[in-house]
Amino acid sequence: MEGRGRAIVLIGFMGSGKSSAGRILERKTGWKRFDTDEMITARFGRPIPEIFAEFGEDKFRDAESDAVKQLAAAAPAVIVTGGGIVLRASNVELLRRLGRLVHLEADEETLFRRVSRRTTRPLLQTENPRATLAELLRIRLPLYRKAADVQVDTSRMTHEEVAEVILEKMEGH
Ligand code: S3P
Numbered sequence: 001m002e003g004r005g006r007a008i009v010l011i012g013f014m015g016s017g018k019s020s021a022g023r024i025l026e027r028k029t030g031w032k033r034f035d036t037d038e039m040i041t042a043r044f045g046r047p048i049p050e051i052f053a054e055f056g057e058d059k060f061r062d063a064e065s066d067a068v069k070q071l072a073a074a075a076p077a078v079i080v081t082g083g084g085i086v087l088r089a090s091n092v093e094l095l096r097r098l099g100r101l102v103h104l105e106a107d108e109e110t111l112f113r114r115v116s117r118r119t120t121r122p123l124l125q126t127e128n129p130r131a132t133l134a135e136l137l138r139i140r141l142p143l144y145r146k147a148a149d150v151q152v153d154t155s156r157m158t159h160e161e162v163a164e165v166i167l168e169k170m171e172g173h
Contacts, residue, residue: 004096004097004098004099004100005073005076005097005098005099006076006099007071007073007076007077007078007079007098007099007100008025008029008031008077008078008079008099008100008102008166008170009079009081009095009098009099009100009101009102010022010025010078010079010080010081010102010104010166011081011085011086011095011101011102011103011104011144011147011148012083012103012104012105012144013083013105013106013111013136013137013140013141013144014083014111014115014121014123014124014133015106015110015111015112015113015114015115016083016104016105016106016111016154017104017106017114017154017159017162018080018081018104019035019037019080020159020162021104021154021159021162021163021166022035022078022079022080024159024160024162024163025078025163025166025167026078028163028167029076029078029167031075031076031077031078032075032077032078033077033078033079033080034071034077034078034079034080035079035080035081036064036067036068036079036080036081036082036085037080037082039067039070040060040063040064040067040082043063043067044063047120048060048120048121048122049119049120049122049125051063052122052123053122057122057123061084061087061088064082064084064085064088064091065088065090065091068081068085068091068094068095069094071094071095071098073097073098073099076099077098077099079095079098079099081095083140084123084140086140086143086144086147087140087143092147095147096147100149100150100170100173101147101148101149101150102148102149102150102151102152102166102169102170103144103145103147103148103150103151103152104152104154104162105141105144105151105152105153105154105155106153106154106155107153107155108133108134108137110154110155111133111137112129112130112133115129115133116129123136149173150166150169150170150173152165152166152169
């Protein structure tokens with residue numbers, strides 16, 4: 001625990017269930033919840049697809065890194081991150097100071113089914129979203145796994161079960 005806060009930091013691919021588990025963990029722990037996507041949309045005053053369309057992915061990534069820097073280690077918290085947070089090692093380093101990194105995973109089929117319900121993910125608005133997802137996953141999976149303290153496979157779990165398992169796993173950490 002030396003030098004690390006008590007936050008539960010959720011990382012993982014789009015559709016892995018971070019936002020839903022984060023809300024349940026907020027209720028169960030009574031801790032504050034921070035969500036980097038929400039912080040960015042509040043700052044720009046517009047939804048993520050518009051931020052990508054008007055300012056580009058790089059500006060979004062800069063805003064994402066700024067959001068991580070704003071998270072202070074003072075109090076325990078539940079921190080929900082966007083799927084691309086691990087693309088910058090500096091983000092991971094700061095998050096690791098705040099607490100434990102929990103990687104929510106799911107099989108490719110499940111992720112695709114979940115993300116297909118919405119059109120709010122600009123990175124997947126391609127001609128072949130399934131192939132794009134597979135390619136992004138191939139690049140990112142090693143990054144999530146390397147950054148994480150613990151992994152939880154959410155493929156066959158309810159959001160409530162995911163939150164329970166996370167809390168159980170946190171006891172040993
Ligand atoms: C992104 C994931 C999204 C959001 C943005 C980019 C990514 O968050 O930050 O669309 O690069 O994987 P979710 O993981 O909550 O979908």
